[in-house]
Amino acid sequence: MIYPSFLKSGDTIGICAPSAGVGDKLDDFEASLSVLKQEGFNIKETASVRNTDQRSADAKTRGQEFNQLLKDPEVKMVLSAAGGDFLNEMIPYADFSMLKKHPKWLMGASDPTGLLYPATTLCDVASFYGMNAGSFDLSREWDYVDNALDVIEGKKSEEYSFPQHMSRPKFMVDTPAYDTETIWQSNFDSFEAEGRCIGGCIDVLKDLIGTPYENTKGFVEKYKEDGQIFYFDNFSMSAENFYRTLKQFSYAGWFEHTKAVLIGRVLFPSSETGMSYAEAAQLALGDIPYVLEADIGHTLPAMVMINGAMLQVRYADGKASLKFEE
Secondary structure, three states: OEOOOOOOOOOEEEEEOOOOOOHHHHHHHHHHHHHHHHOOOEEEEOOOOOOOOOOOOOHHHHHHHHHHHHHOOOEEEEEEOOOOOOHHHOHHHOOHHHHHHOOOEEEEOOOOHHHHHHHHHOOOEOEEEOOOHHHOOOOOOOHHHHHHHHHHOOOOOEEEOOOEEOOOOHHHOOOOOOOEEOOOEEOOOEEEEEEEEEEEEHHHHOOOOOOOOOOHHHHHHHOOOOOEEEEEEOOOOOHHHHHHHHHHHHHOOOOOOEEEEEEEOOOOOOOOOOOOHHHHHHHHHOOOOEEEEEOOOOOOOOOOEEEOOEEEEEEEOOEEEEEEEO
């Protein structure tokens, strides 16, 4: 596994928009950039970042702008501007051979899974899941922002479950605040597991199965001695669709050497039959240790996950710690 150098003050972060642009959220985006600049980072943006469309540009242009940052020797990390729905259109234009030649961190959340996951499973380059460029917009009083900065700067290798979380998305409330006690749920009272961390937004991962843009079977086989710890960020997949997707992953051989599965809180939960997410996980995963309601994904606060890194998970009594190692 290739680990790019962690970022330091004075490094340049390149921002592109492989999915949606940020034109309709420019105030938040500027506030987010201010946080990154205060941390000492320089910023380079590609041309389509501030466009307003759900496709920041046509697929080929988005690919070219991503490749532009991969080739730029000054850029130490490529950060996705935002999530969205249409990143998979541009994946064929992404030059992953360039990433192999000049490894650097990729970072994003949600739809950018479509770039992070192949970066790690195809190219053996570690990547960060958890923040887009517009995600640093809240006050520095929000602990998850400082947590994310510490991770990408290599100052923190261990993250802990947060004591509270927001019960509703920040864009649906007037005053964002942690208002609900966080209790991770599991099929075990306690467990410890260690393996290679890999995962992303499950809504995106399901569309990568069997394409040239995932090499999960190869990744699982290459690191079978380490085993894997999968994590899944569920944006809006119903309990039934979530169950079917986990079964599909299992049928595809993804869980052959899995030590544990971490499942984040669902941003928009739903069910067509009354099935719960706990029932879905139990039916699909069986005796594999898993947690639900983890601080991973679209709900706040959220941890930064390091794809490709060795991860040690300790869970007990609704709380957990995640320790990453190169």
